[in-house]
Amino acid sequence: MNHEIESDRAGSQLAAARSGAARSEERSSVEVLFDRMLDSADLEGLVDVAYRVVDSPFGPLLIAATSAGVVRLAFTVQGHDQVLEDLAARVSPRVVHLPRRLDGAAGELDEYFRGARSGFTVAVDLRLAHGFGRSVLERLPAIPYADTAAYAQIAAAAGNPAAARAVGTACSRNPVPILVPCHRVVRSDGSLGGYVGGPGAKRRLLDIESRADETRPAADSSPPSGERPAADGRASTPYTMKEDAP
Amino acid sequence: MTPVGDPETGPGAHAAPGPGGATPFQRIAKAYGPAVLRVCRAMVGPVDADDAWSETFLAALRGYPSLAADADVEAWLVTIAQHKSVDLIRRRVRGPVPIEDLPTRAGDIGVPGRGGPFRPVVACPRPPAARAAPSGGVSLPCGHALCGRRGCHRQFRRCGPARWSGRDRRTAPGPDAPRPAAGPAAPPCRRRHGITRRIAYPLRLRGASR
Numbered sequence: 001m002n003h004e005i006e007s008d009r010a011g012s013q014l015a016a017a018r019s020g021a022a023r024s025e026e027r028s029s030v031e032v033l034f035d036r037m038l039d040s041a042d043l044e045g046l047v048d049v050a051y052r053v054v055d056s057p058f059g060p061l062l063i064a065a066t067s068a069g070v071v072r073l074a075f076t077v078q079g080h081d082q083v084l085e086d087l088a089a090r091v092s093p094r095v096v097h098l099p100r101r102l103d104g105a106a107g108e109l110d111e112y113f114r115g116a117r118s119g120f121t122v123a124v125d126l127r128l129a130h131g132f133g134r135s136v137l138e139r140l141p142a143i144p145y146a147d148t149a150a151y152a153q154i155a156a157a158a159g160n161p162a163a164a165r166a167v168g169t170a171c172s173r174n175p176v177p178i179l180v181p182c183h184r185v186v187r188s189d190g191s192l193g194g195y196v197g198g199p200g201a202k203r204r205l206l207d208i209e210s211r212a213d214e215t216r217p218a219a220d221s222s223p224p225s226g227e228r229p230a231a232d233g234r235a236s237t238p239y240t241m242k243e244d245a246p
Numbered sequence: 247m248t249p250v251g252d253p254e255t256g257p258g259a260h261a262a263p264g265p266g267g268a269t270p271f272q273r274i275a276k277a278y279g280p281a282v283l284r285v286c287r288a289m290v291g292p293v294d295a296d297d298a299w300s301e302t303f304l305a306a307l308r309g310y311p312s313l314a315a316d317a318d319v320e321a322w323l324v325t326i327a328q329h330k331s332v333d334l335i336r337r338r339v340r341g342p343v344p345i346e347d348l349p350t351r352a353g354d355i356g357v358p359g360r361g362g363p364f365r366p367v368v369a370c371p372r373p374p375a376a377r378a379a380p381s382g383g384v385s386l387p388c389g390h391a392l393c394g395r396r397g398c399h400r401q402f403r404r405c406g407p408a409r410w411s412g413r414d415r416r417t418a419p420g421p422d423a424p425r426p427a428a429g430p431a432a433p434p435c436r437r438r439h440g441i442t443r444r445i446a447y448p449l450r451l452r453g454a455s456r
Binding site: 092213 | 268269270271272273274279282283296299300303304307308310311
């Protein structure tokens with residue numbers, strides 16, 4: 001009798017294991033099917049927001065792009081799930097994982113973290129920023145690589161010298177950090193100030209930039225061609241916002 | 247797909263994703279994809295289930311932004327899956343069937359009037375021309391004739407055309423009336439013609455009018 005019970009139990013365990021295996025197999029086949037379905041959906045233009053998770057010195061980074069460009073970049077501390085829900089509510093609920101569309105941005109970010117890139121050429125979609133915050137973010141790419149600017153300077157450049165605190169708010173709400181370099185904006189007294197990815201991330205980003213800037217030869221032989229030539233004129237020109245102001 | 251929003255390990259492990267509008271489609275697919283695949287397998291079998299699943303989620307992605315905020319996403323997906331599966335079954339029936347040996351010549355199947363599924367099912371027992379015969383009679387496929395009176399076919403079936411005129415004098419054609427299609431040489435027909443529907447129907451009318 002004991003034998004029977006034991007074999008019964010073993011049989012049920014085996015059945016449970018089998019059903020578990022079948023379930024996991026089902027899930028993986030669903031993933032394959034979904035990726036295949038996304039190919040044809042992409043051809044039809046049904047993917048409004050594509051996202052991807054890349055590795056960085058600060059842990060996984062979430063990048064999301066619309067057809068216009070990178071619309072969101074989020075650190076782990078911001079909660080990727082929450083960020084995706086925010087995108088679904090504010091841009092379009094058709095948010096899917098489609099890494100192919102973000103190959104360019106992921107490659108440039110990787111080069112940037114290695115110190116091999118000083119400016120980004122991928123298009124940025126600032127549709128999540130509005131009003132004064134947007135005008136602040138539009139001025140940030142003018143800050144040279146490995147350089148910093150004060151909140152008050154940016155406020156003056158954006159047309160409202162008294163709005164240094166609003167500039168800080170705009171930077172903290174930057175939907176595309178790193179690509180739009182809000183980490184290069186620091187306090188006037190030299191301290192770093194806050195950052196969306198945490199102050200440690202801000203420090204490390206500035207470290208990466210200053211180290212790469214020192215090791216690079218003075219005459220940079222390969223300036224990255226792109227929409228933001230202002231981002232390459234690093235040490236040669238002192239930082240002025242006047243040429244960028246309308 | 248990705249670790250993001252994994253319903254197995256994520257923080258909201260057993261919380262179903264909310265309705266359309268606020269939930270990324272990726273999470274919808276992750277949560278309900280297996281259930282929809284089971285529906286597809288039950289509907290169309292394991293071979294076509296993948297196609298049905300893909301078409302389901304393609305259609306779902308297309309319509310997802312316009313889904314009502316309080317809609318039941320799983321029921322919505324299952325309904326789409328059922329419709330897509332029915333489409334697939336219909337397509338499978340209509341589609342060409344692979345065979346081992348090709349026929350050497352074109353067949354008649356599917357050509358109207360040449361056999362196959364388009365063969366007429368029932369020959370009309372009372373062609374309009376026959377109804378307009380001088381005596382009001384009707385010619386039958388066997389060559390015999392019926393008078394135009396309702397119900398006389400019942401007599402005809404019971405006794406056969408040989409004794410027909412003797413049994414029912416009321417309905418028999420008069421002696422000077424030209425006989426319709428049935429010539430004297432026509433052999434007696436004892437077959438039941440199997441055309442009872444159109445002619446038996448007026449019998450009830452006759453009974454009702456009495």
